[in-house]
Amino acid sequence: MKFNQFSRVNVDYRTQVSELQGIGFLNQLVTPQTSLNELWLSFIYKSFPQAQSQSSLKEMISNLLASPTENVFNYIEQHTVDARAFYTVGLQLLGFTCGDDFVTATPLNSMKQFNLLYHDKITDVSDLIGAWYDLLNTRGKNGQNLLDSLAAQGYFLPLYDLPTTQKPLLFNGKSQPVFSTDELIREVVYIESSLDTDHDGQRDLLKAEILRPVDTNDGLKVPAVYTASPYNQGTNDEAGDKMMHNVDQPLTHKEPNDLKYADIKYQKPATQLPEKRPVNGTTQQAEETFGREASYTLNDYLAARGFAIVYAAGIGTRGSQGVRTCGSPEETSSTIAIIEWLAGNRRAFTNKTDNIEIKAWWCNGSVAMTGRSYLGTLATAAATTGVTGLKTIISEAAISNWYDYYRDNGLVVAPGGFPGEDADVLAKECFSRQLDGADYLQSKPIFDQQLAAINAGQDRASGDYNTFWDARNYLKDVKNVKCDVLMVHGINDWNVKPRNVYNLYHALADLPINKKLILHQGQHIYINAFRSLDYSEMVNLWLTNKLFDVDNHADEILPAVLVQDNVKAETWNNYTDWDLSLIDQKKLFFSPASLTADKISTATIQSFSDHLPAKRFNKYKQDFDAWRADILSDQPQVTAANRLQFKTSPVKQDQLLRGVAHLKLKVASDQDHGMLSAMLVDYGSAKRLGTSPTILKRKAISEGFHWREDDLNEFQLQAKTPWKMISKGHINLQNRTTNYKIDELESGKFYDLEFDLQPTFYHLPAGHQLGLVIYATDMEMTVRANEEINYSLDLANCQMDLTTSQY
Structure with missing residues (x-):
């Protein structure tokens, strides 16, 4: 076991x-004359809040x-507490087992081995x-720090009734769980957007679910x-499955064009919005839970x-109005409408x-966004509007350009x-208005029109960047970002x-905001449930700063950039940036079966077939795994x-x-169309980290007292x-210039x-070989027609550029 803590504040x-x-x-009152044993024992006594009597506590x-x-x-x-006794007890309080996890005679060695902070003398x-x-x-064996573990046993229960002037309660720069989750207020409001995507003559109302402290x-x-x-209000998985496109299609020749970006640039159309709803009264009491x-x-x-939690699914979802637009x-406007209401700049209604009308009278006007995948994507989209009230986003596995x-x-x-x-x-899967029969009957005709427009705009026939995709490229609007950004992404994420x-990281580089990358x-x-990293505490520190305005x-x-090592288990390293400093630019040239530092001087043509x-x-x-294993194998095999x-x-x-490996190739196809795919590969026998985490213990992490739990991973x-x-x-091969201009082939x-x-x-690692595999059809990603087509590379004019640094 190795623990990495980056959220600790030195005080x-x-x-x-x-x-x-x-x-x-x-x-x-403590003085230099206070008995060390008495003070130590008082700390230990308070570490068992579950004990309801002195007898239970002493036991x-x-x-x-x-x-x-x-x-x-x-x-x-017989003794006065010293560092060895202190950490012998401390390790047990942290959930470690004597004998199995650590040796009681040498607890400081175990603290060092676990990468835990300790004091070598007391x-x-x-x-x-x-x-x-x-x-x-x-942090302890269960993936939480000791104070959070004590909180899960009810330590903070006596502090639930602290006056509001003393909340949030801070410890080491972080807000503590002194809010009763048994008494969370759950309410629903309907926020009026500046949209009418279902063209019913009324502005779309957006359902939001709120959990806020009773305080x-x-x-x-x-x-x-x-x-x-x-996905919050349900999904249409079966309907989505039925719509999946057939990828067993041939790649075809595309008619060359001379498009410029200006030709496909998205321009926001002028729209006439319906009038706002009249307000027939105001209240602070929601009508729905x-x-x-x-x-x-x-x-x-x-x-x-102490953070209120708000969930909203957006336009075209169950309980809301409008249609999905993917x-x-x-969708961005729908997303920020909730922020505008929370910040006091938009109206909402009780039904x-x-x-x-009902206001977010309980909110201090500061908002953060969280979530992974589509959820993090909409957080990114919201940030690029510069909307007032949004102080930070934590975007995990987020799309920055659809x-x-x-x-x-x-x-x-x-x-x-x-x-x-x-x-x-995806639009169909998320159109959860379909789950309510009568609502779907009413909204289906306009949504069918929307689906047809999406189908036409996405243009699967060409695969080119066009106005449809330009409208869904958030990177164009990064200059508007005013909030701080915490980005989290998997290096092995082949979904997003x-x-x-x-x-996104590079687009944000020059903006006057704080940005972090994990x-x-x-x-x-x-x-957030990994034993080796204090991610939840890092987020707590971040949000306590951004939302409670605590210095x-x-x-x-x-860390500016925090990276999990792929060779050493439970190891996280921090860097100043991704690929901008302390780096070397390396060029590797192609020769038969080899990548070398020297360019070959004679013309050498190598070919391969895409047909199986x-x-x-x-x-x-x-079986994508079998395909990948065969095409990457360095032994003579069936896909040679x-x-x-x-x-x-x-x-x-x-x-x-x-950063990126950049390929420069000279290639020919024996047809008037073609594609190339490439994989960069680490060749060398070794134990490697799995890309899916192992569950170490079910429901090991308690998020609060008598509250929800998570698996330890x-x-x-x-x-x-x-x-x-x-x-x-x-x-x-016909998009050699840009992804929107078609070249002749x-x-x-x-x-x-x-x-x-x-x-x-x-x-x-040292001793391994870096490999590059060039092929055409990617069985799990591209179209795949098993076409009789052959490709040739002129190796004397092929190279790969890499950005590297010493480990």
Whole structure:
């Protein structure tokens, strides 16, 4: 086990004493003459809030070893507490087992091994107070710090009734769970948007579900953490499955054009909005509540710590009006309407008919957005409007340009795992108004028209960037971002591919905002329940700063770029940037089967076929893992004729691959159309981290007292494998200039082209070889017709440019 904590705030002794008094751990006057044993024992006594009697409490404490042969009570009869006894007890309070997890005779060795902060000497009162303060902030075996573990046992229950002037209660720069989750107020409002997407002559009303602390009824103003989730009110999975497009289609020749960006640039159309609804009255009392919302466990954690939680699914979803438009400016407008209401700049009503206005009177006007995938995407979209009230977004696995989600360099390229999905399919899946029969009957005709427009606009026939995609490119509006941004993305996310966060990260670089980036080794996942990283506490520190306006130095404390290592388990490293400093630009040239530092001087042509035997083609369509294993294998095998493989010699020292691998190729197709795909590969037998986390313990993480729970997860090293795919990329040979201009392609003629693979941040170990595999059809992403088509590369005019640094 190895723990990584990046949310810790270093405070002075005076602050330690004050904060320990504030949370009830120090309710006595301490002086240099205070007995160390008495003070230590008082801390331990308070660490069992579940004990309801002195007898129960003493029994629990008597089970703690303070030395290899003495429990706490026996120990203090003979000794004064020192660092060894302190951490022997501390490790047990943190959930570690004597003997199995640590040796009681050498607890400091275990603290060091676990990468936990410890004090190597405790000789006076200030040492003991400092050590206890830090222990409360130390992560334990269950993936929570000690104070959060105590909170789950009811430690803060006596502080629920603190006056509102003393809330939020802060400890080490973070808001603490002194809010009763049993008494959360759940209410629904309907926010009037500046849209009429269903063309019914009324502005679309948007349903929002709110969970807020009961303390707000006593005058406490709290910030809102808002998750815009189109899935929140249900989905039409079966209907979406029926709409999936057939990817067993041939690539065809495209008619060349001479388009300029101005020809396809999105221009917002002029629209005539219906009048606002008349207001027939006002109230502070909502008329509708709800039971169990479709929640995000990070939000559950924050709800116990004084943040109001808001969920809204947006236009075209169950309970709201309008239609789904999949990533369009209308969806962005729908998303920010909720923020505008929370900030006091838009109206909402208690229901959809009576026009009784209700304000967000309980909100302090500060809003953050959270969520993964489509949820994080809408947070990104909202940020690019510069909407007032939005202080920060935490965008996880978010799309920054919908073209980069469904397309790549003039090709239809599916998000990993979903061949055949496209914008129209996703719109259908999220149109949850369909779940209410009468509402669907009324809204179906206009939504069918909308689906037809999406289908036409997405243009699967060409795969080109066009006005439809330009309207869904948030990167164009990054200059408007005023809020601080925390980005989280998986380097192995082949659903929302890393290019989305890479481009956003670089687009934000020169803006006068605070931005942070976390890159993990997972696929399309959340990371708030990982044992090795204090992600929830990092978010708490960040949001306490941004939303409660607490000067806790979050901007300085949290790393600029935090990257999970792909070789060493449970290891997270911080960097100043992704790929801008302390780097080397490396060029690798192609020769038969090799990537070398020297360019070959003689013309060398190598070719491969895209055609497979029918039986094997049909197998690969059903088994992507088998296809990937065969095409990447470095042994002679069945796909040798269907790809070209190039490898470096074994690298002499560990190195980092940072950013994009850029390919410059000279290629010919024996048809008037064609595509190329490429995978960057780490060749070398090794145990590697899985890209899906292992569940270490079910329901191990408690988000508060008698509140919701989460599974404890971690990436673990798997059985040895001979290779690991690092990155990939694709291009249509007719989109050599840009993704919207179509170039001519003549059969048998060589053309120069360049394209980037997906960005990465990869630790390549010494002794491994870096490989590049060139092929055409990607069985899990591109169209696949098993066409009789052959490709040739002129190796003397092929190279790969890399950005690297020493590890």
